[in-house]
Amino acid sequence: MRDLTIWLDSLDPEAGAALRVISYFEELLAQEVGVHAIARAAAKLTGCGVGISYADQQTQIRVTADGIPTMGTSFDPEWLSTSLDVVVGTIWIERDGPPQPLDPLVLERAAGAVNHILSRKRVSANARKDADAWCELAIDAGVALEDRRHAVKQLGLNPQRLRPIVLTGGQVKIVEESTTQSFISRQGRKRVAIGYTAPVEELPESALAAQLAFRLTADGTELDPGPRVVFAESAGGFLVLAQTLGPESPRHPDVNALEVAGREVPWMIQTLDTFSIATSVRAAADLLRVHHSTLQERLLRAERLLGWNIRDTEGRMRLHLALVMRRLHRQ
Numbered sequence: 001m002r003d004l005t006i007w008l009d010s011l012d013p014e015a016g017a018a019l020r021v022i023s024y025f026e027e028l029l030a031q032e033v034g035v036h037a038i039a040r041a042a043a044k045l046t047g048c049g050v051g052i053s054y055a056d057q058q059t060q061i062r063v064t065a066d067g068i069p070t071m072g073t074s075f076d077p078e079w080l081s082t083s084l085d086v087v088v089g090t091i092w093i094e095r096d097g098p099p100q101p102l103d104p105l106v107l108e109r110a111a112g113a114v115n116h117i118l119s120r121k122r123v124s125a126n127a128r129k130d131a132d133a134w135c136e137l138a139i140d141a142g143v144a145l146e147d148r149r150h151a152v153k154q155l156g157l158n159p160q161r162l163r164p165i166v167l168t169g170g171q172v173k174i175v176e177e178s179t180t181q182s183f184i185s186r187q188g189r190k191r192v193a194i195g196y197t198a199p200v201e202e203l204p205e206s207a208l209a210a211q212l213a214f215r216l217t218a219d220g221t222e223l224d225p226g227p228r229v230v231f232a233e234s235a236g237g238f239l240v241l242a243q244t245l246g247p248e249s250p251r252h253p254d255v256n257a258l259e260v261a262g263r264e265v266p267w268m269i270q271t272l273d274t275f276s277i278a279t280s281v282r283a284a285a286d287l288l289r290v291h292h293s294t295l296q297e298r299l300l301r302a303e304r305l306l307g308w309n310i311r312d313t314e315g316r317m318r319l320h321l322a323l324v325m326r327r328l329h330r331q
Contacts, residue, residue, distance in 0.1 A: 018105055021045060025109040035117055035142045040067035042093065042110040046103055049094035051075065052114060054087050054142055061141055066246035069208050080104065082111050086118040087142070118142060131155060135174050139164055141204035152200045164195040164207040166214040172207060184229060191217040196233045206232070212242040215328055222266060225273035226327055238324055245328040254306075254322035255329065261305040268305075269323075271298050275310070276320040 028041055035052060042050040043063050051062040053075070062070050075081075080099045081092035091111050093103055137143050137151040152159045152174070161177040165184075168191050175183045177197045184192055195203075195210035209232035216238055218226025232239065262269040271288060275295070278284035285295040299311060309315040 017102060021102060021105050021109060025113050029113055029116055032120075033117075034136070034140065035114055036061060036063070036069070038110050038113045038117065039063045042091075042106050043067050045106045046093050046095065046100065050092070050110070051094065052084075052089065052091045052142075054084075054089040064244065064246070066248050068243060068246045069211055070243040071208075080107055082107055084111060084115055084118070086115045114142075132171070135164075135172050138174055138200065139172055139203050139207035145201060148203065149200050152203075159200040161197050162200065162203060162206075163197055164203060164210050166193040166195075166207075166210045167191075170211075170214075172210070174203070189220065189228060191219065192229045193217055194229070194231045196231075209239060212239045215242045216324065218327055222270045224327075225270040226323065241324065242328055245325060247329055249329065251329060252322065252325055254318065255325050257306045258322050258326055261302055264305060265301075267298070268302060271295070272302055272310070272319060273323050275299065276316055276323055281311070 024041060024045070025038070028037060039050045039052055039061055040063050043065055044067055047065050049062065049064050049070070051060060053060045064070050075090070075092065076094070078096075079092045079094055080103050081090050083090055091107065091114060093099070093107055095103065134151040134154045138148050138155070140148070143151075149159060152162065155174060157174060158176050163175055163177055163180050165173045165175060165180075167173065167187070173183070180194060184194070191214065193210045193214035193216070195206035195208075195213070198206040213230045213232040213235050216226075216230045216235055217228055218224045220226065220228045235242075258269065258272070261272070271284075274287050275281070275284040278287060281295060281299070282292050285292045288295065290298075303310055306319075308318060310319045
């Protein structure tokens with residue numbers, strides 16, 4: 001296939017590009033990815049947001065042009081779209097203006113891949129036995145509610161008070177609200193994000209919130225300071241920021257200033273992160289295990305490098321936001 005693509009590129013660049021699109025989706029299907037991965041692939045190929053709706057618009061999967069999961073939006077009839085065959089649904093490309101040459105092919109291949117995945121799920125749902133597979137079914141917005149209820153039943157969980165938990169690598173577990181803390185404690189120093197408590201009907205939305213919250217977690221090290229555990233309901237408006245800011249997004253000058261400061265001395269980023277969330281300078285010094293006067297000197301040096309006062313309320317809020325944006329720029 002690679003040799004054929006190279007040959008076609010030499011004869012007809014558009015034909016070569018089309019063959020790459022076809023090959024890309026075939027490779028994804030061979031890996032048995034889910035519907036979200038197809039949406040991300042279509043977004044990557046078109047450079048646009050992509051949406052997939054099911055069940056007469058009641059369920060919707062959307063990603064930004066960067067492939068970041070995001071909340072629903074009103075469908076614009078002007079967008080290039082096509083219907084799905086396996087379920088009542090639509091897939092669309094959120095491009096303002098006329099379609100680009102490859103858009104129709106990307107849409108066709110993405111729709112075909114989604115149809116294949118949904119057909120595969122229908123055939124294999126009853127055969128899935130292990131807990132990870134049942135979790136995947138339970139949070140999948142593209143799976144019928146009856147099948148999601150069955151998945152939760154197979155997990156032996158109360159269908160009314162559930163929490164999806166996202167672990168490193170994107171793996172999702174589902175626990176009952178009452179066992180959330182014990183589950184987290186067993187994860188040790190790993191990064192963990194927890195969705196809000198929800199019945200099985202709302203699990204996909206809660207899982208999406210947990211996936212966004214995971215982007216706000218950190219390793220808790222000197223180079224990557226920040227919380228290892230983030231609850232979606234405590235993240236507030238930062239979840240909105242996590243929807244829109246990704247690795248490819250333009251970096252804010254404050255984030256660039258942080259990176260410059262961090263290269264000056266190894267303790268800089270961890271010191272700033274601790275100070276940004278501490279109740280006072282003295283409390284931050286205690287957490288960092290340095291003398292109060294030492295921390296004052298560090299903060300003065302940081303202000304010279306950053307270019308703004310971080311010790312007043314406004315400056316500390318600005319610092320905290322810059323640190324959060326820094327985490328969201330990671331891969």
